[in-house]
Amino acid sequence: MNLNELKEHFAADTAFDSLYPIHIQKLSAIHWTPLHVALTAARFLAPNKKAHVLDIGAGVGKFCITAGMFTKGKFTGIEQRKNFVQAGNKVIRQMGLTNVELLHGNFTDLDPTQYTGIYFYNSFHENIVLEDSLDERVERSSELYDHYTTHLLYQLNSMPVGTRLATYWLSITEIPGSYRMTEQHYGSHLKLWIKER
Numbered sequence: 001m002n003l004n005e006l007k008e009h010f011a012a013d014t015a016f017d018s019l020y021p022i023h024i025q026k027l028s029a030i031h032w033t034p035l036h037v038a039l040t041a042a043r044f045l046a047p048n049k050k051a052h053v054l055d056i057g058a059g060v061g062k063f064c065i066t067a068g069m070f071t072k073g074k075f076t077g078i079e080q081r082k083n084f085v086q087a088g089n090k091v092i093r094q095m096g097l098t099n100v101e102l103l104h105g106n107f108t109d110l111d112p113t114q115y116t117g118i119y120f121y122n123s124f125h126e127n128i129v130l131e132d133s134l135d136e137r138v139e140r141s142s143e144l145y146d147h148y149t150t151h152l153l154y155q156l157n158s159m160p161v162g163t164r165l166a167t168y169w170l171s172i173t174e175i176p177g178s179y180r181m182t183e184q185h186y187g188s189h190l191k192l193w194i195k196e197r
Contacts, residue, residue, distance in 0.1 A: 001094055001095060001096070006069070010035060013028060013035055017032070021087065031059060032062040037168060037190055038063045040185055040186075041192070042071050042073070044183070044192045045116075046117065052116050052117075053067065053074070053115060054076050054077075054118050055077040056119070057124070058088070059079060059084050059088070061088030062088075065088070065091060065095065073099065076101050077102045079105075085103070088102045089101075115163075118156070118159075119165075122167075124152075156176050156195075157178060161195055161197060164193070165193040178196060179193040180193065180194055182194055
């Protein structure tokens with residue numbers, strides 16, 4: 001893609017979503033981060049080129065791709081659905097982004113301490129509200145919701161001081177007390193945090 005083509009795809013969510021097959025586009029309104037939210041979160045999470053941000057439950061990579069296009073940080077998304085990872089990596093290649101990658105796997109298998117920031121858009125929600133599920137390709141249950149939530153909170157507590165966290169439409173009731181919320185946007189749905197102890 002040339003520069004003008006790239007810019008056109010970030011003019012609106014529908015323009016960005018058109019990069020994907022129709023069945024993925026239909027999921028966008030509920031499940032993918034809106035462009036304006038992604039930009040706000042990315043600029044907080046990646047204030048410089050040393051930043052390396054993990055997106056937990058990255059879907060088709062909309063947040064990571066947008067963030068990688070408009071900041072100098074590196075963005076890694078982890079996603080359980082292989083078809084989403086394949087679709088996202090295809091767009092990453094089309095755009096020629098070298099600071100973005102999508103991995104197929106479960107976030108519980110990653111060491112989060114290698115990252116300077118974490119983006120989390122309520123990717124566990126489909127385990128407790130099954131009608132909001134993306135598809136039937138992964139196991140979902142309230143037990144998994146509890147397991148993932150407990151593991152995430154443990155991981156957040158294990159991160160070094162200075163770690164940046166952005167949460168969007170979070171259903172988890174508490175972020176560890178070691179984090180201080182510094183900003184909130186878009187009706188308080190996007191919250192930005194820094195680990196202070």
